Amino acid sequence: MKRCTLSPWLHQLHHDRPAVQLAASHDTDIAIIGAGIAGISTAYFLLTQTRKKVTLFEATRIAHGATGHNAGQVAPYFEKPFSEIVEEYGITLAGQAQKDVLRARELLKTIHRAARIKTPLVIFPGYAGCSSIEQVLVHLHNKELRKKAGIVMDKIYISRDKNILDRIPAKYKPLYKTVPKSRILKLLNTRHHHYIAALQTTKGTLNSAKFCEETALFLQKKYPSRFTIFEHTPIKKVQLEKNRAVLFARHPITCERVILCTNGFEHVKLVNKTGKNIDKAFHANVYGIVSHMAGYLDRGHEKPNAISYFDDKEADPNAAYFYLTRRKYEYEKGKHYDLVCVGGPEYRLREKARYHREKAFHPAAERTIKNFLKSYALKPDKPDYKFFWHGLMGYTKNRLRIVGEDPCNNRLLYNLGCNGVGILTSIHGAKRVTDIILGKKLEPSIFDPQNLACPTKK
Numbered sequence: 001m002k003r004c005t006l007s008p009w010l011h012q013l014h015h016d017r018p019a020v021q022l023a024a025s026h027d028t029d030i031a032i033i034g035a036g037i038a039g040i041s042t043a044y045f046l047l048t049q050t051r052k053k054v055t056l057f058e059a060t061r062i063a064h065g066a067t068g069h070n071a072g073q074v075a076p077y078f079e080k081p082f083s084e085i086v087e088e089y090g091i092t093l094a095g096q097a098q099k100d101v102l103r104a105r106e107l108l109k110t111i112h113r114a115a116r117i118k119t120p121l122v123i124f125p126g127y128a129g130c131s132s133i134e135q136v137l138v139h140l141h142n143k144e145l146r147k148k149a150g151i152v153m154d155k156i157y158i159s160r161d162k163n164i165l166d167r168i169p170a171k172y173k174p175l176y177k178t179v180p181k182s183r184i185l186k187l188l189n190t191r192h193h194h195y196i197a198a199l200q201t202t203k204g205t206l207n208s209a210k211f212c213e214e215t216a217l218f219l220q221k222k223y224p225s226r227f228t229i230f231e232h233t234p235i236k237k238v239q240l241e242k243n244r245a246v247l248f249a250r251h252p253i254t255c256e257r258v259i260l261c262t263n264g265f266e267h268v269k270l271v272n273k274t275g276k277n278i279d280k281a282f283h284a285n286v287y288g289i290v291s292h293m294a295g296y297l298d299r300g301h302e303k304p305n306a307i308s309y310f311d312d313k314e315a316d317p318n319a320a321y322f323y324l325t326r327r328k329y330e331y332e333k334g335k336h337y338d339l340v341c342v343g344g345p346e347y348r349l350r351e352k353a354r355y356h357r358e359k360a361f362h363p364a365a366e367r368t369i370k371n372f373l374k375s376y377a378l379k380p381d382k383p384d385y386k387f388f389w390h391g392l393m394g395y396t397k398n399r400l401r402i403v404g405e406d407p408c409n410n411r412l413l414y415n416l417g418c419n420g421v422g423i424l425t426s427i428h429g430a431k432r433v434t435d436i437i438l439g440k441k442l443e444p445s446i447f448d449p450q451n452l453a454c455p456t457k458k
């Protein structure tokens with residue numbers, strides 16, 4: 001196989017699948033903007049739990065955004081430390097959000113079964129490596145708080161080193177287990193001895209792009225009169241009126257409600273005809289991060305794994321880190337490989353800048369990834385890289401997903417902002433948005449669009 005500029009996830013899609021563009025004005029009950037995992041799962045729950053007509057609009061092809069350019073990990077945590085969420089929202093709301101994300105894994109399994117998805121969803125223990133006592137103390141505190149909230153979701157293994165253990169407060173002793181340093185290194189699949197702890201959490205791997213493609217085809221077949229997908233149909237403007245919403249593409253689209261599920265938010269203008277400007281508040285709250293990843297094929301046939309490596313000596317939640325994912329690669333029939341993906345280098349997209357996924361992989365990012373793997377991984381010594389890709393991730397200022405109705409006009413709803421870890425929060429957001437449309441009375445959530453407070457008229 002030659003080196004591929006596509007991600008391994010997009011490489012496995014059916015590229016000859018016909019795509020339908022919007023060719024005339026269109027009317028629907030619910031319009032969803034963005035056909036990644038957030039949009040597809042939102043469509044799934046709306047179609048299976050309501051009688052609404054649902055239309056999905058995608059600027060390019062299904063799952064060709066962040067969903068098709070991720071690391072393939074299914075992780076149940078937030079990139080924002082749990083302790084910070086507790087400090088900001090309280091233990092009750094923080095704990096409920098964590099439970100919701102954990103339940104989303106079961107929702108994902110439900111979709112996988114119901115839609116008869118062939119793309120493997122594999123669940124297993126994953127790990128994160130800590131290289132400083134400061135990092136260990138942050139994770140012990142997070143575990144302590146989760147325990148108070150009634151959540152048990154991880155194990156912490158700490159190297160049996162007196163210099164390390166003496167710096168850990170006695171109150172944390174029931175929360176971790178000591179093991180030999182060799183055990184830490186084996187769990188993390190690394191030769192670097194500066195790691196002093198390994199965090200174990202139930203993770204998984206999934207080709208989320210292929211998952212979306214299969215789910216979309218299932219929904220089209222099962223709900224032909226209620227579900228429509230238009231690809232290569234970018235939405236330029238969303239106009240919110242009192243009794244309807246109007247979307248502007250090549251032709252106008254009218255709907256009862258519209259759900260924004262896209263990382264292409266910078267190029268969607270929001271106009272609220274009820275008189276209060278929401279466009280500025282929304283765009284000020286969301287920004288893009290471009291992450292670089294690479295992948296190679298290995299004949300090792302090891303167990304699936306997902307590992308994060310924290311090398312910064314400080315306990316900075318914003319510090320960059322590397323991550324590695326191993327899963328079976330089923331693309332080429334008759335050939336059996338493991339696909340190993342490595343990521344880490346990233347940069348913030350300038351405000352209003354247009355992201356081009358076709359842009360060449362940055363040479364500095366390629367060198368950084370290769371140097372990391374050469375230095376850290378146990379094998380192989382000289383991997384033959386087949387894939388290099390980058391992807392745009394949507395981040396919010398508070399590093400939490402936005403899910404729910406816009407405070408100024410409930411014709412608009414959101415399910416966006418992966419904040420680095422997006423599959424399970426997307427699934428949870430899809431179910432919550434559906435419950436809102438069903439009129440269910442929901443408790444407040446940390447995901448509510450509170451940072452999009454409706455401005456008062458002057």
